Amino acid sequence: MKGLIHIYTGDGKGKTTAAIGLAIRARGQNLRVGYIYFHKEPERWGYAEHGILTKLGVDIFGFAKKHPHFHKDITADEIRHECLEGLGVIKGLYRENKYDLLILDEINISLRDGFLKEDEVLDILEAKPENLELVLTGRGASQKIIEKADLVSDIQAIKHPYDVGIQRRKGIEY
């Protein structure tokens, strides 16, 4: 089965959760699933989905976890290096043919915020093993990334509770 490239982008809620739902569906068919996240700090937020995914046999990797918003001492250069390390790991996983579905959660943000260059991310799309289903999430997917993808969902926030001052809630946002 030829694997496609999915992108879940836009300002609305549902990008990461859609990727997690795909992971669950794929595990239900015994597909091999890897989940790589960028710019998220489980040590801070304790993303509850990670524990369940691990139990279900999904391998989880995190890169560039410390966001400058919360860690004033971290430099853009350090974050870039960690993102590049992530790309290296992805290429290693490609060579091992380790997964049927690989999720790159928030990698669009790495590009949008300048930690990765467009060519570097395009290279990850182009180097994808033919049978691998690859999923990218995060706001602000670039036009060239969208052109390379087979499936693009733009999740628009018609209403978002953050807009009316409702804070992140345990079990719903993390």
Add this chain to the structure above:
Amino acid sequence: MKGLIHIYTGDGKGKTTAAIGLAIRARGQNLRVGYIYFHKEPERWGYAEHGILTKLGVDIFGFAKKHPHFHKDITADEIRHECLEGLGVIKGLYRENKYDLLILDEINISLRDGFLKEDEVLDILEAKPENLELVLTGRGASQKIIEKADLVSDIQAIKHPYDVGIQRRKGIEY
């Protein structure tokens, strides 16, 4: 914690998977989760996510499973009766205060296709217990339903593989 009403609508891929991802996140925080689907026929498609959700302690209920597209002998009236039975079950679950998160997958379709009336679905939103987080999915959410919701994500299909003739794939679409 006050529970919100979420809607995931639009033509793009990611509505049901976003709801499943939310279910996983909520279970990761030990919230009690119920999942009710309309107009889906697992006997036909074997939705792989259902087995995993059940193992994770999510209760699953299905109504109006037989779609007229595949079952020419079923009448609109029969489907309406099954949808109404679903609403009855939802109200029973409300009274029991059984869940922290309740997903009504594809209920927007019940309304869009005329099997349920707008007032009947609005009544389900209005009768929601205060602490329950309620999630509705499906294309074509009506304006009044959107007005009652706290969080609305409109998932637009910028690219969809069905458009280029790629069929439903095991582990990805079901």
